[in-house]
């Protein structure tokens with residue numbers, strides 16, 4: 001099998017005004033859909049976070065990809081490694097999400113090649129990753145402080161006819177009561193068993209109060225995670241962490257960098273998780289040296305694909321770390337890829353993050369993948385088990401052209417609400 005065509009389609013999906021340490025989500029979340037067409041007529045799919053800069057690197061990779069054998073990832077990866085300059089782990093940047101580009105190209109190509117290989121062999125991607133450990137993959141509720149509104153074309157209003165989670169998704173949540181209400185609606189709709197709050201938005205004491213309110217509402221046994229995205233000083237993280245002992249399942253990126261994380265870890269009786277201080281293979285020696293975390297949140301978009309995420313899972317096993325998964329806003333191709341990875345990782349010890357409930361549009365045939373009792377069932381069929389809904393993809397591409405966004409940048413969105421607001425890498 002040889003790759004003959006590579007199609008790159010940027011899309012935009014409606015996204016509510018969610019708050020985080022870097023500002024406010026825009027009314028549209030960007031993604032890019034990659035299709036690899038092979039000489040036997042099969043098509044492999046992948047999806048990565050959207051940005052014109054990543055799309056340009058993807059387009060450049062055509063020079064290596066066309067003619068390559070999708071069943072030989074090692075050869076294609078080596079050819080890409082020779083073509084692109086290495087990207088240092090510091091290129092990740094300070095934002096909550098990863099700013100690297102080439103690693104996302106590796107991810108898109110690895111996933112699309114696995115989809116092609118699975119389709120050619122008639123087996124699921126999880127089988128190609130070593131086998132299916134679980135058919136039902138657990139995800140966590142992902143709560144956000146938010147302003148009123150649903151995003152996309154509903155950005156400036158509420159749908160008065162919405163009920164249940166669709167109504168709750170539009171409501172503002174700016175204090176502990178609002179967060180508990182959001183959690184109740186999300187858990188009622190999707191049956192999640194673990195709950196995460198995205199923090200780093202309000203002063204630490206207010207957010208600690210929200211976590212305590214969640215524990216009171218859901219009971220002491222419910223696994224709670226909290227993630228201020230490293231905008232705290234080490235002493236703030238230690239003070240807040242001590243207040244959260246006995247409340248959290250894990251404390252995600254309370255401080256910035258491996259050394260600060262290690263200091264917090266020594267001072268607080270809570271497992272620490274990260275998708276910010278240990279985010280690439282270059283970071284692993286430092287993680288071991290410093291002891292910066294107990295759990296690494298993989299994300300195949302930023303670790304270079306599904307094969308690489310399996311390598312990370314093996315590292316986590318050898319070095320006694322738990323493994324969970326980070327997420328940004330995404331559509332169904334990513335959800336399928338995340339679920340295959342979750343199905344294939346033997347040492348998956350935590351429910352995975354997903355932003356999926358925040359979107360309502362979809363680009364795959366059959367619409368949104370169901371989340372039931374907090375789990376997504378491995379899609380049926382070979383490869384990823386999902387196919388593009390071409391009219392829906394065309395609509396999402398039109399949204400991209402219409403919205404005018406070319407990259408994710410939450411700071412200017414926040415400035416529309418709070419003039420002069422600036423992202424600070426260390427805020428409290």
Ligand code: GKR
Pocket residue numbers: 018019020021096097098198227229275326327328329
């Ligand atoms: O979507 O606002 C967001 C999150 O803050 C996201 O960008 C982070 O990368 O979910 C992420 C995290 O766990 O840090």
Ligand code: MG
Pocket residue numbers: 227229252253274275276326
């Ligand atoms: Mg995080």
